[in-house]
Amino acid sequence: MLNWWLPENVSTYGQEIDWLFHLIYYITGGVFLLVTVALLSFLVIYRDRPGRRARYTHGNTPLEIVWTVVPALILVVLTFLSVPAWSRIKMTMPQTDFVVQVTGKQFNWQVTYPGPDGRFGTADDKTFLDEMHVPVGKPIRVNLRSQDVIHSFFVPQFRFKQDAVPGREIPQWFEVTKPGQYEVPCAELCGFGHSGMRAWVYAHTAEDYTRWAAENLRAGAAPAAPEAKKEPEKPVAKTGGRAKK
Amino acid sequence: MSATSATAHAHTAHAAHHEVGFVRTYIFSTDHKMIARQFLFLGLFMMIIGGLLALMVRWQLAWPETPVPGLGWVLTETGGILEPSQYNMAFTMHATIMIFFVIMPILAGAFGNFCIPLMIGARDMAFPFLNMLSFWVAALSGVLMLAGFFVPGGHAAAGWTSYAPLSSVPEYTGTNWGQNLWCISLFVLGVSSMMGAINYITTIINMRAPGMRLFRMPLVVWSLFITAILLLLALPVLTSGVAMLLFDRTLGTNWFKPSGGGEPLLWQHLFWYFGHPEVYILILPAMGIASEILPVFARKPIFGYHAMAFSMIAIAFLSWVVYGHHMFVSGMNPALGMSFMVTTMIIAVPSAIKTFNWLGTLWGGRIQFTVPMLNALAFVWMFVIGGLSGIFMASTPVDIYIQDTYFIVAHIHYVVFGGSIFGAFAAIYYWFPKMFGRLMNTALGHLHFWPTFVFFNLTFFPMHIIGVGGQMRRIYNPLQYEFLQHQQHWNVLITISAIGLGIAQIPFVINFFWSLFAGPKAPLNPWNSNTLEWTAPSPPPHLNWGPTVPTVYRGPYEYTSPESREDFLPQSQPPLVRAGTSRH
Ligand code: HEM
Ligand SMILES: [Cu+2]
Ligand SMILES: [Cu+2]
Numbered sequence: 001m002l003n004w005w006l007p008e009n010v011s012t013y014g015q016e017i018d019w020l021f022h023l024i025y026y027i028t029g030g031v032f033l034l035v036t037v038a039l040l041s042f043l044v045i046y047r048d049r050p051g052r053r054a055r056y057t058h059g060n061t062p063l064e065i066v067w068t069v070v071p072a073l074i075l076v077v078l079t080f081l082s083v084p085a086w087s088r089i090k091m092t093m094p095q096t097d098f099v100v101q102v103t104g105k106q107f108n109w110q111v112t113y114p115g116p117d118g119r120f121g122t123a124d125d126k127t128f129l130d131e132m133h134v135p136v137g138k139p140i141r142v143n144l145r146s147q148d149v150i151h152s153f154f155v156p157q158f159r160f161k162q163d164a165v166p167g168r169e170i171p172q173w174f175e176v177t178k179p180g181q182y183e184v185p186c187a188e189l190c191g192f193g194h195s196g197m198r199a200w201v202y203a204h205t206a207e208d209y210t211r212w213a214a215e216n217l218r219a220g221a222a223p224a225a226p227e228a229k230k231e232p233e234k235p236v237a238k239t240g241g242r243a244k245k
Numbered sequence: 246m247s248a249t250s251a252t253a254h255a256h257t258a259h260a261a262h263h264e265v266g267f268v269r270t271y272i273f274s275t276d277h278k279m280i281a282r283q284f285l286f287l288g289l290f291m292m293i294i295g296g297l298l299a300l301m302v303r304w305q306l307a308w309p310e311t312p313v314p315g316l317g318w319v320l321t322e323t324g325g326i327l328e329p330s331q332y333n334m335a336f337t338m339h340a341t342i343m344i345f346f347v348i349m350p351i352l353a354g355a356f357g358n359f360c361i362p363l364m365i366g367a368r369d370m371a372f373p374f375l376n377m378l379s380f381w382v383a384a385l386s387g388v389l390m391l392a393g394f395f396v397p398g399g400h401a402a403a404g405w406t407s408y409a410p411l412s413s414v415p416e417y418t419g420t421n422w423g424q425n426l427w428c429i430s431l432f433v434l435g436v437s438s439m440m441g442a443i444n445y446i447t448t449i450i451n452m453r454a455p456g457m458r459l460f461r462m463p464l465v466v467w468s469l470f471i472t473a474i475l476l477l478l479a480l481p482v483l484t485s486g487v488a489m490l491l492f493d494r495t496l497g498t499n500w501f502k503p504s505g506g507g508e509p510l511l512w513q514h515l516f517w518y519f520g521h522p523e524v525y526i527l528i529l530p531a532m533g534i535a536s537e538i539l540p541v542f543a544r545k546p547i548f549g550y551h552a553m554a555f556s557m558i559a560i561a562f563l564s565w566v567v568y569g570h571h572m573f574v575s576g577m578n579p580a581l582g583m584s585f586m587v588t589t590m591i592i593a594v595p596s597a598i599k600t601f602n603w604l605g606t607l608w609g610g611r612i613q614f615t616v617p618m619l620n621a622l623a624f625v626w627m628f629v630i631g632g633l634s635g636i637f638m639a640s641t642p643v644d645i646y647i648q649d650t651y652f653i654v655a656h657i658h659y660v661v662f663g664g665s666i667f668g669a670f671a672a673i674y675y676w677f678p679k680m681f682g683r684l685m686n687t688a689l690g691h692l693h694f695w696p697t698f699v700f701f702n703l704t705f706f707p708m709h710i711i712g713v714g715g716q717m718r719r720i721y722n723p724l725q726y727e728f729l730q731h732q733q734h735w736n737v738l739i740t741i742s743a744i745g746l747g748i749a750q751i752p753f754v755i756n757f758f759w760s761l762f763a764g765p766k767a768p769l770n771p772w773n774s775n776t777l778e779w780t781a782p783s784p785p786p787h788l789n790w791g792p793t794v795p796t797v798y799r800g801p802y803e804y805t806s807p808e809s810r811e812d813f814l815p816q817s818q819p820p821l822v823r824a825g826t827s828r829h
Contacts, residue, residue, distance in 0.1 A: 004713060005710050005711075005713040005714045005732075006713055006714070007714065007715055007728060016642060017642045017643060017645065017646055020640055020642055020643050021637065021643050021646070024636055024637050024640060024643065025637075027636075028633040028634070028636055028637070031629075031633060032629060032630065032633055035600065035604065035626075035629050036626070036629075038604050039604060039607070039622075039625070039626060042604065042607040042608055042610075042612070043607070043612060043614075043622070046543070046607060046608065046609060046610045046611065046612050047611075047612050047614070048544075048611045048612055048613045048614075049611075052611050053544075053611065053805055053812065054543060054544040054545040054609060054610045054611040054804065054805040054812065055545065055608075055609030055610070055805075056545070056546065056804075056805045056806060056807060057545075057546065057548070057609070058546050058547075058548070058549075058550065058802075059548050059549035059550070059551075059552065059602075059605065060548075060549075060605070063601075063605070064549055064552050064598070064602075067597065067598060067601040068594060068597075068598055071593070071594055071597040071598075072591075072594050075590040075591070075593055075594065075636070076590070078590065078636070078640060079586060079587055079590045079640075082586060082640040082641055082642055082643075083583065083586075085641075085642035086579070086582065086583060086586070086641040086642050087579075087583070089642060089645065090579035090582065090641075090645075091579045091580065091583075106417065148410070148417060149408075149410050149411040149414075149417050150408055150410075150411065150509060150575075152574070152649060154649070154717070156646075156715035156728060157728075159645060159646045160645070161574050161645050161646065161648060161649070162574050162576070163574055163575050163576050164576075165509055165510060165575070165576040166410060166503045166504075166509060167503025167504075167507075167508070167509065168503075168576055170576050183726060183727055183728050185717055185720075185726055186717075187648075187649040187650075187717050187718075188408070188649060189333070189403065189404050189408070189411065189718075189719045190411060191333075191411060191417055191418055192328075192329040192330040192333060192402070192418070192419070193329065194329075194333075194719065194720065194721070195329060195332075195719075195720040195721035195722050195725060196721070196722070196725040198725070198726065
């Protein structure tokens with residue numbers, strides 16, 4: 001089946017979004033075809049020809065009712081079909097013990113793990129620049145923050161997007177279904193470095209993740225830097241409590 | 246540009262205007278038709294600037310970090326290569342100029358001023374002096390906006406939406422006076438729009454000719470009436486918003502700065518509370534124009550006049566309660582997102598009603614493919630695409646993915662270019678004979694329309710595709726992302742088409758100026774239309790009609806009426822025989 005240019009989906013709720021996308025695609029595509037065929041055939045059939053007079057009519061109330069009620073019904077159904085996906089994705093938080101804090105700043109994503117004590121804001125927190133490691137098959141809770149302007153954490157293949165707003169912490173979640181390495185662009189204009197503000201999510205199998213965590217999240221481990229970074233030597237500020245400028 | 250043509254006009258028409266001097270006739274004129282022409286020239290001039298900025302943006306996206314042809318002498322340091330901050334400035338100013346200084350001046354400013362008094366049978370606007378002020382304040386605002394290009398630090402670069410705190414703290418963009426001028430200019434423009442709106446509303450309520458009942462008004466007047474109400478209520482919200490933004494930037498207030506206890510989302514609420522009604526301010530006059538032109542060239546009454554008027558009223562009401570659909574993933578409470586999804590779905594219904602009524606108007610007509618008609622038909626067809634793509638984004642889960650991608654950019658342009666700009670072209674071709682007293686050239690009109698239509702679609706349709714592929718809006722270089730590289734060929738195609746779209750406007754410019762000075766003299770009613778403006782001389786003199794204004798006997802769309810042997814029946818033509826006596 002054609003995927004209509006969508007990138008491959010690798011998250012649990014991504015399928016629901018893609019399903020709705022395709023449904024709307026077929027509905028609107030059908031409506032567009034209908035309107036186009038009607039329009040073009042009217043233009044051909046009713047083109048100006050000698051001897052023809054136009055039909056004198058001011059309208060038709062039953063028709064008017066039909067083309068008000070039918071689109072309204074379609075849109076109501078579409079609304080009802082959209083509600084469950086929205087509330088599952090944005091309004092509920094699945095039970096999970098996996099929490100990371102993601103802080104946007106001009107022009108990087110800081111990814112902070114709570115460390116062995118399981119709490120943020122303590123000395124054993126571990127912060128990585130522009131990389132996030134998660135296991136597949138487990139809901140991941142992301143607490144999104146920003147230090148300066150609004151950024152937007154966008155993972156196209158997870159169908160995940162959420163703005164990070166300074167002064168707030170916004171909890172979100174996703175669950176990855178397939179191990180791999182996924183690009184995380186920033187989707188909200190955040191300054192001259194907006195383009196290229198990008199991180200990677202590494203989704204590991206459960207065993208691989210355990211191994212990675214043992215090596216990198218232990219109390220003594222220095223933040224690993226497997227990929228080339230923009231500014232690896234730059235000190236990474238810890239943010240505790242309300243994000244400050 | 247407006248100055249030179251005004252001078253040229255002065256020579257030909259000087260003799261006739263001895264009562265009022267040159268300055269009062271062509272510059273500080275209180276005549277609604279002259280003000281309309283001034284707004285038209287302002288809009289067309291700004292369209293050139295806005296268009297060139299768009300081509301700069303497109304060049305960078307197709308061939309990133311290569312010199313933009315012709316820009317070498319401006320950007321001497323880089324030899325014509327746009328830097329990221331300049332790129333941000335280019336798209337910010339492209340959108341700002343197109344929305345506030347092209348579409349609003351042409352549709353609401355020029356055609357609002359031209360059509361309202363002439364089509365309701367008034368001799369001028371209710372407040373002619375205020376009307377003049379409204380243009381000159383808008384012109385001042387335009388000068389302030391253009392001045393921003395010349396200040397150190399460059400012009401505003403935070404997007405036309407200027408989200409705080411990026412826009413409210415100078416250090417975040419490095420822009421200082423550019424963004425300040427952006428705020429000041431829009432503040433001034435808000436004042437201008439207020440003056441215009443008050444004038445339009447008062448004129449329509451109070452100054453209709455005898456017999457011009459509300460439901461005998463042409464639909465374009467209805468659309469401008471509703472637009473004026475939206476302007477009156479929406480613009481002050483933006484005006485206050487930009488003032489607050491300016492205070493944050495210069496006086497140390499903290500409306501939008503969290504570090505001082507402010508709230509960044511407040512800006513978005515204010516902006517979109519204005520912004521959504523604004524998009525209808527941009528499209529409603531074009532809807533009115535299409536509703537005016539389709540019946541004329543289908544030689545048939547508009548289908549469902551009342552449905553057309555009431556659907557516009559419904560759009561106006563609903564446009565206040567959908568603005569949150571721009572903020573689904575902004576961090577606003579997701580429960581609110583749910584209610585805004587419901588209202589957004591509802592606002593698509595009146596748009597559907599209008600589309601079907603336009604089709605109904607064509608059904609059974611005698612369709613004449615004149616240049617204004619072609620543009621009006623393109624409006625209808627392209628607006629359908631823009632309206633349908635809106636439904637994708639109205640569905641909140643789908644919007645999570647496509648928000649802030651090129652899909653949105655495609656949607657915007659199908660509604661504002663496919664809709665408003667084709668509407669503006671339709672209006673220019675249709676009313677030009679009345680406005681300037683001369684006919685435009687039909688062959689050049691076709692040479693303008695067809696390439697514009699084709700290149701428009703080649704430019705903007707593929708944006709849906711790269712948007713679905715995930716390409717973000719407002720990025721400097723798509724090649725910085727691995728997941729976007731495979732679709733770069735679309736960006737190249739889009740840019741080439743955009744250049745074609747730009748070139749396609751040359752016949753229009755030639756046609757416009759050539760016809761202005763050398764076109765054949767226009768007759769009173771070249772299209773055999775029914776509405777009142779066609780009973781005034783071309784161009785209409787000061788005060789529009791001779792000693793008496795026309796009296797209105799019927800609705801505006803009595804084409805092919807059995808009451809008349811001709812296929813049209815002007816609103817002002819008295820009934821020949823009384824219904825009772827016609828029997829024998
Ligand atoms: C059928 C009716 C319409 C629906 C359902 C609709 C829906 C939407 C939605 C949901 C968005 C937000 C998308 C996002 O940012 O994620 C949007 C954006 C936009 N719409 Fe529409 N729309 C409709 C008609 C129009 C019309 C008539 C216009 C203008 C003439 C318009 C102009 C815009 C613009 C300019 C934006 C982008 C604003 C920005 O972010 O810069 N829309 N539309
Ligand atoms: Cu960004
Ligand atoms: Cu909107």
